[in-house]
Amino acid sequence: MAYERRKKKSNPLNRILLWVSLIGLALIAIVTTVGRKEFGLSHRLTFEALGGTQVVFTRATQGVSGIWRHYLDLVGVSQENERLQQEIKRYVALNAEYREAVATNVRLSQLLDLKQNFDEPVLAAHVIGRDPALWFKTMTIDKGISAGVKKGMPVVTVEGVVGQVINVSPRYAKVLLATDPNSAIDAIIQSNRALGIIKGDGQGYRLDYVLKDSAVVKGDLIITSGMGGVFPKGLLIGQVVDVGNDKRGMFHTITVRPAVDFRELEYVTIILKASSLAD
Amino acid sequence: MKIILFLFLGVLFLALQTTVFQAFPEWMGVPDLLFLLIVFLALHCKPGTGAALTLLLSIGLEVFSGYFLGLYAVAYLLVFSIIKWMSARFALKEVHQQPALAALAYLFVNAFVYLSSLMLADVNPNLWGWGGILQRVLIVTILSIPVNRWLFSMMSWCDQGLRGRSFFRQKKGNQYKARV
Numbered sequence: 001m002a003y004e005r006r007k008k009k010s011n012p013l014n015r016i017l018l019w020v021s022l023i024g025l026a027l028i029a030i031v032t033t034v035g036r037k038e039f040g041l042s043h044r045l046t047f048e049a050l051g052g053t054q055v056v057f058t059r060a061t062q063g064v065s066g067i068w069r070h071y072l073d074l075v076g077v078s079q080e081n082e083r084l085q086q087e088i089k090r091y092v093a094l095n096a097e098y099r100e101a102v103a104t105n106v107r108l109s110q111l112l113d114l115k116q117n118f119d120e121p122v123l124a125a126h127v128i129g130r131d132p133a134l135w136f137k138t139m140t141i142d143k144g145i146s147a148g149v150k151k152g153m154p155v156v157t158v159e160g161v162v163g164q165v166i167n168v169s170p171r172y173a174k175v176l177l178a179t180d181p182n183s184a185i186d187a188i189i190q191s192n193r194a195l196g197i198i199k200g201d202g203q204g205y206r207l208d209y210v211l212k213d214s215a216v217v218k219g220d221l222i223i224t225s226g227m228g229g230v231f232p233k234g235l236l237i238g239q240v241v242d243v244g245n246d247k248r249g250m251f252h253t254i255t256v257r258p259a260v261d262f263r264e265l266e267y268v269t270i271i272l273k274a275s276s277l278a279d
Numbered sequence: 280m281k282i283i284l285f286l287f288l289g290v291l292f293l294a295l296q297t298t299v300f301q302a303f304p305e306w307m308g309v310p311d312l313l314f315l316l317i318v319f320l321a322l323h324c325k326p327g328t329g330a331a332l333t334l335l336l337s338i339g340l341e342v343f344s345g346y347f348l349g350l351y352a353v354a355y356l357l358v359f360s361i362i363k364w365m366s367a368r369f370a371l372k373e374v375h376q377q378p379a380l381a382a383l384a385y386l387f388v389n390a391f392v393y394l395s396s397l398m399l400a401d402v403n404p405n406l407w408g409w410g411g412i413l414q415r416v417l418i419v420t421i422l423s424i425p426v427n428r429w430l431f432s433m434m435s436w437c438d439q440g441l442r443g444r445s446f447f448r449q450k451k452g453n454q455y456k457a458r459v
Binding site: 026036046128134182 | 338342344412
């Protein structure tokens, strides 16, 4: 009896069938997602689950860097005696807190100014993670569907354009940065009103489709044209740093330095406008 | 137990790569620990368990990275299968093979993701930069041996922990000896 049960258990055909079904299901799952841009249920669930981990790690990193900064502040301080050292530490910590409060105040004032510039409501969000890959430029923010964030909404700071929301889950959202090679924004050269399209090149921008008969010089400011329907008109994108002198072709080859320092981004503003990203 | 351990490590590595490591100066690069974990899984895990873990972790990665979905899942499963197939024929588990294996596999994954995103992009081609990729390959190569050893010790610790539990523990001594 027991021998028969064991024999039945180790039937290779059953195991092969089980594996074939599992592999088949996995392949179906993969094939249906390849090349898609929208999150499915599995991606949304994973995003929700892992977003919290990112929040913890980002806060921890900021805490550690804060401690490190305090330590650096104290390197030059003479250690006359224990009491004075404690006193200095206390004041330095207090000072850092005040500085942080002032910086927060300035940032919030700037956000308030920014908010007044737009007709649509805006929402501040904290950057909680960045894309670890070389080929893509995205970041994660701590606001999602529950805060009114939708796919396609523009993301900005007081310095200028940051990018667009591409994926959302109830509490988090993924933003495609304007420096990503898959990003394209309708732009205008402020000085001569020539139209073009800003495209990401991984590090900065390229301004494409500007005709050679329009005069472009180093230092020209590039702003959003408002024509794409995603970004409001007049937001700063960057500054021209190089104009290629290739004699072939109809268009200039223009390199633009972003107005925003993407590595230093901590907070961003989402413009809650009812427009969708072009798929 | 091992599955939970590796899943936990994968999530930890992913969180580190998207947060803490991003604060490193640019010249230091971002160590791809998740990739090294997947290479380890391909070398030391059973095919089914390893592939399932690889799929889960790659879905986790593509939630935070990239524009097109599914690329990492396909790339990592391909790398997993190739390493698994090769490890059955060659001595890939040897310590001195790890740096070359990690470097080649990392180049393969990046080339695959780059070319796939190039094909899927509407208008704008990606820009392959040798500087950045070689920096990442170098980091992965340097870290391959210590990370592999650390993961191996974690796996051994996990196995010992399981054996140490009363349920799994074997009774010592002569079991048939009459007690007086």
